[in-house]
Amino acid sequence: MQKKTLRKLGASVVAGALVLTGLIAAAPAQAAKKKAQTIGIAYSLGGRDVPGFNQLAYIGVRPLLAKNKSLKLIESQDSPTATDDQRAERLRLMAKRGANPIVVVGFTYATALGKVAKEFPKVQWGIVDDSSVTAPNVQSIVFKEEEGSYLVGLAAAMTTKTGRIGFIGGVNTPLIAKFEAGYIAGAKAINPKIKIQSTYISNFPDFSGFNDPAKGYEAAKGMYENGADVVYAAAGGTGTGMHKAASELKKWSIGVDADEATYPAHAAYKSTILTSMLKRVDLGTRAFVADALAKKKTAGVKVWGYAQGGVGFTTTGGYLGSDVEVINTFAAKIKSGAVKVPTDPSKA
Secondary structure, three states: OHHHHHHHHHHHHHHHHHHHHHHHHHHHHHHHHHHOOEEEEEEOOOOOOOOOHHHHHHHHHHHHHHHOOOOEEEEEEOOOOOOHHHHHHHHHHHHHOOEEEEEEEOHHHHHHHHHHHHHOOOOOEEEEOOOOOOOOOEEEEEEOHHHHHHHHHHHHHHHOOOOEEEEEEEEEOHHHHHHHHHHHHHHHHHOOOOEEEEEEEEEOOOOHHHOOHHHHHHHHHHHHHOOOOEEEEEOHHHHHHHHHHHHHHOOEEEEEEOOHHHOHHHHHHHHHEEEEEEEOHHHHHHHHHHHHHOOOOOOEEEEEOOOOOOEEEOOHHHOOOOHHHHHHHHHHHHHHOOOOOOOOHHHO
């Protein structure tokens, strides 16, 4: 009887041990599953495969993905005809698929994010180029585009032989107006009498101006034929048309966001791209995602200016020569606060 009891007890203990072993074996797998995370990027028009603004967001998170092989990335892309409701649904789907944090590229998502951020309060959202969405789980990743544009405005004014330069904005919005204001102010810092021609390809809410190389070509060609010999475009893909016109007419062009002289699509125009205004969306995106993954507080407005390494200019090709020293001198004044760059073109 005692042996039977012991056998039963032993069987019970063994069974218990097996169950316990199963729990122990499952724990690492559960822990691994818990550690595995997914981040999301909702791109603006063009997507990540087109060099520039959107691609910089992807470049920003790429080192994090390389460092953590269990980290996954899901992506989506805006379309020219999308409505706010469609954008909101796109963001919901990313959140439902487990993405957290999620980077939203562009102010066109602002209305949609304002709704969806409330629906998914545990998801950390970061939106590039917008500070209108205020929520405890949203970070605004914004830049002082006017400061970087001021620097290339200096370059334009020191390069022009005619005393006439041009600016092409993609869409007439307060954001793009900051580019124009800085460019004008920088140029006037060198030559107060300089003449600046400005135009916008489309007006809000028509965003086609960000991806219309043909219209960019015509706008730039008109400026060059009207005496300008340096033109700066803050217009996304539309800027390709400007570079083409500059190449054909043997003039100078200035790129935006990233080093446009290194774009494969611009290989034929490389010798006419004087410089590019750098907007380090990659740094802003990387910092936000890294903080969110580390469970740090991310909500609020994060501003990236020259002092934070958020904007700058390129020297590819060496076309700026000794002008780089002058530009760096003004850049130091911006960093110290001695030079304050306007954001309104009418005050530049």
